[in-house]
Amino acid sequence: MNQNTTDAIKELLYKMADDLLIIGHRNSEWTGLGPILEEDISFSSMAQDKIGQAQALYVLLNELGEQEPDTVAFMRNANQFHNSQLVELPNGEYDFSLVRHFLFDHADQLRFEALANSSYEPLAKVARKVKGELKYHVFHGNTWFVKLGSANEESHNRMQAAFNEAWNYALGMFEPSKNEDLLIGEGIFEGEETLQEKWLANITPYIIKAGISIPSSETWKPVYGGRVGNHTIHLSPLVEEMSEVFRYDPTAEW
Amino acid sequence: MIKSLDPRITRAEINLENTIEPLRDLDQWETYEVFHQKKRGDQHMHVGIVHAPNAEMAFIFGKEQFGRRGLSVNIWVVKTRDVYVSDYEDSDIYETVPEKNYREAGGYKVMDKINKFKKGL
Numbered sequence: 001m002n003q004n005t006t007d008a009i010k011e012l013l014y015k016m017a018d019d020l021l022i023i024g025h026r027n028s029e030w031t032g033l034g035p036i037l038e039e040d041i042s043f044s045s046m047a048q049d050k051i052g053q054a055q056a057l058y059v060l061l062n063e064l065g066e067q068e069p070d071t072v073a074f075m076r077n078a079n080q081f082h083n084s085q086l087v088e089l090p091n092g093e094y095d096f097s098l099v100r101h102f103l104f105d106h107a108d109q110l111r112f113e114a115l116a117n118s119s120y121e122p123l124a125k126v127a128r129k130v131k132g133e134l135k136y137h138v139f140h141g142n143t144w145f146v147k148l149g150s151a152n153e154e155s156h157n158r159m160q161a162a163f164n165e166a167w168n169y170a171l172g173m174f175e176p177s178k179n180e181d182l183l184i185g186e187g188i189f190e191g192e193e194t195l196q197e198k199w200l201a202n203i204t205p206y207i208i209k210a211g212i213s214i215p216s217s218e219t220w221k222p223v224y225g226g227r228v229g230n231h232t233i234h235l236s237p238l239v240e241e242m243s244e245v246f247r248y249d250p251t252a253e254w
Numbered sequence: 255m256i257k258s259l260d261p262r263i264t265r266a267e268i269n270l271e272n273t274i275e276p277l278r279d280l281d282q283w284e285t286y287e288v289f290h291q292k293k294r295g296d297q298h299m300h301v302g303i304v305h306a307p308n309a310e311m312a313f314i315f316g317k318e319q320f321g322r323r324g325l326s327v328n329i330w331v332v333k334t335r336d337v338y339v340s341d342y343e344d345s346d347i348y349e350t351v352p353e354k355n356y357r358e359a360g361g362y363k364v365m366d367k368i369n370k371f372k373k374g375l
Binding site: 029031032033036037038039041042045046136139140143144147241 | 261262263265266283304305306307308310311314315317318319322
């Protein structure tokens with residue numbers, strides 16, 4: 001594999017892994033505070049799945065010459081993360097967390113689905129392995145999203161407000177990379193534009209079912225920057241909190 | 255406000271002066287009984303109960319409460335109120351007069367025949 005291809009794969013792995021690590025951490029902040037016990041456990045369990053998926057990708061990065069997974073996850077500063085800004089936003093109320101979960105997980109599932117046929121076999125292998133977890137996550141997201149979107153006036157208004165708030169950030173997940181042509185050309189990944197089209201097609205039926213309206217497309221302003229290390233003020237405190245224990249003694253055996 | 259070493263607690267901005275009122279009827283979702291199946295063809299076994307507003311939600315909760323360890327291939331959820339429950343006061347209906355060895359397996363004298371058959375092999 002030549003250097004350009006390796007770099008492109010690394011970039012792809014970093015943005016996926018960082019998305020999963022950061023949303024996994026955000027969602028885990030609900031542990032013990034979820035709306036009801038059963039949901040608390042479900043949401044926390046999915047957050048752990050996401051951290052596990054992130055780890056699997058950091059392992060691939062390690063095999064490509066990057067540092068150990070723990071070091072990569074816990075020793076970087078916020079501006080070295082490649083996650084989309086959507087996943088770093090504070091949890092807000094449960095409506096926002098659910099809407100983000102719904103929007104993110106659909107994209108994540110489609111991304112892994114496409115990668116299951118990637119010419120980069122190690123990543124294809126991981127993608128096939130996480131298929132079941134993602135299916136459940138998306139099913140969970142759909143169920144809550146449709147239920148609360150259409151339950152009563154208060155729940156509908158809250159979901160619509162959260163949806164409007166999340167929308168441009170969600171579009172930011174598909175920030176094009178400088179390596180799009182290479183990744184597509186070498187059959188590694190189908191590219192962000194295709195992914196966004198599929199994502200929109202997939203979420204639309206649930207959005208209609210939930211009675212939520214998508215902002216009209218002339219007003220769309222995707223929030224880019226996360227992929228190249230530009231983040232909101234919210235990421236730095238998250239990274240500090242997440243890595244606090246690890247940084248206290250990076251050599252400790254767990 | 256509660257200030258805690260756990261940042262999640264502090265973030266929740268829990269007001270100490272809030273008096274907590276007990277939930278009223280219908281403030282809680284009803285319960286569903288969860289059954290899981292370890293492998294296809296096995297009988298479904300009762301594993302626990304979840305609160306949920308509908309069967310679909312009961313499934314997503316049941317899956318994660320009881321099926322997250324990779325031990326299930328299938329889940330049933332049933333509304334608790336749809337389950338007919340016998341009364342413990344009637345537990346005596348399960349008692350039976352013991353002197354009926356003619357209907358217990360021990361009542362059959364077949365070991366001789368079995369041993370004979372085995373020897374014949």
